[in-house]
């Protein structure tokens with residue numbers, strides 16, 4: 414048994430753990446990083462990266478099939494295996510950034526084994542016992558596979574296996590209409606599969622309903638069957654002939670099954686009780702500074718039990734570096750976190766949705782809105798569908814929703830504004846290049862000011878008075 418003493422011991426080399434390790438070691442801390450499986454975690458291997466690569470392959474196939482503006486479309490059956498080659502090539506391209514070699518090059522000691530606490534101050538991983546001043550739990554999450562009768566006996570995929578499938582599913586049934594379900598639905602549809610999404614409540618139910626309706630309408634128009642209120646209650650059959658039943662007595666037949674009904678955090682097996690670290694099924698119990706019930710132990714990313722996104726894991730890393738390295742206080746905010754569903758059209762959100770803002774701020778809320786139908790660039794590119802709406806309270810944005818082309822890029826200015834508590838005037842005062850999709854944000858800011866300027870009797874009186882003197 415080897416004994417190692419270090420400043421910071423991180424469990425999990427996914428988005429969160431890698432960000433803490435890179436930051437801490439480059440600022441002079443002694444760092445041990447423990448990974449049981451693949452460097453890069455979910456995002457690189459089974460999540461963001463393969464899903465966006467598969468969507469990109471689907472979007473290309475779709476654009477080729479469609480043609481546009483006088484260029485003839487070529488409705489061929491896309492090469493599904495080639496799309497998977499693109500997925501793997503994308504992972505391979507990015508992997509060196511997350512690799513053991515890179516982190517060892519930075520000075521991190523990387524241990525490839527499963528870690529568990531053996532006391533308040535010690536973690537064991539294989540033959541190593543690591544004593545550290547601070548520990549970081551960055552163990553992420555895995556797909557939740559619900560106890561649906563029959564499911565364990567029926568071949569099914571999760572995000573951990575679907576990207577390996579090289580033969581095109583004839584008819585993919587997806588249980589769950591969240592972001593994973595909808596992104597995978599469109600990628601597979603555009604790569605030539607028949608797709609049915611069975612959603613127990615409402616598809617994209619966490620998003621603004623008006624924006625979600627635009628995405629769902631577009632997906633349905635491509636031929637994806639999306640069934641709301643379809644709570645799956647039983648599954649039967651074999652590969653190629655799968656039957657899914659819902660609790661209202663309906664049944665759906667398909668060739669393949671993908672389960673995408675949410676995530677389960679990886680906290681079991683860590684022996685957290687031996688370190689007096691509290692947890693429940695949502696994750697490690699943390700305070701606003703991401704510190705657990707054991708003051709030496711922090712949690713970041715999916716394991717911290719909040720929003721589950723790669724950029725949140727990265728943000729968490731920045732938050733805990735301050736107290737761990739400098740002894741300074743830090744708090745994690747959630748009000749400025751954006752998220753994007755990368756369907757076509759994209760759906761992006763930061764801060765409060767309209768409904769949340771209405772509930773929190775009541776009559777003080779002003780919703781400033783602009784439509785892509787009036788955005789010249791969107792018209793020129795044939796993408797003039799969707800909108801931006803900005804929730805404004807006392808002259809400052811508290812939330813923004815964008816649905817339409819490149820919504821994920823366009824939301825960033827509102828993420829900046831909310832993070833820095835900028836006023837709407839900061840956006841309205843910006844000159845946006847013409848013609849860009851980004852003008853929609855300036856126009857939304859303008860929509861906030863225009864009633865104050867154009868509908869105000871006071872402004873009109875002042876202008877008339879000044880005109881007499883000029």
Ligand SMILES: Cc1cc2nc3c(=O)[nH]c(=O)nc-3n(C[C@H](O)[C@H](O)[C@H](O)COP(=O)(O)OP(=O)(O)OC[C@H]3O[C@@H](n4cnc5c(N)ncnc54)[C@H](O)[C@@H]3O)c2cc1C
Nearest residue numbers: 425427428429449454455460461528553714715721722723
């Ligand atoms: C299909 C899909 C698509 C997604 N798309 C996006 C997206 O577009 N944008 C976005 O922001 N987010 C996306 N996400 C979410 C994102 O992948 C996660 O939020 C992110 O990976 C969380 O990072 P993490 O560091 O907390 O955990 P992970 O990346 O899961 O890393 C945790 C690591 O800890 C290791 N580990 C666990 N237990 C132990 C142990 N006991 N000892 C040692 N190592 C251990 C695991 O092997 C893993 O490598 C997507 C997720 C999925 C599933």
Ligand SMILES: NC(=O)c1ccc[n+]([C@@H]2O[C@H](COP(=O)([O-])OP(=O)(O)OC[C@H]3O[C@@H](n4cnc5c(N)ncnc54)[C@H](O)[C@@H]3O)[C@@H](O)[C@H]2O)c1
Nearest residue numbers: 589590591592593594612613644645673674675721753754
């Ligand atoms: N673009 C992105 O940033 C992105 C993409 C994919 C995933 N993610 C992350 O991964 C997380 C998990 O995504 P997800 O889509 O798996 O989960 P989710 O919790 O967002 O959605 C799961 C859906 O499954 C439904 N459901 C649950 N049980 C069901 C049943 N028995 N029958 C039918 N429907 C059922 C739920 O009502 C819900 O709408 C997301 O919350 C997000 O944090 C992010």
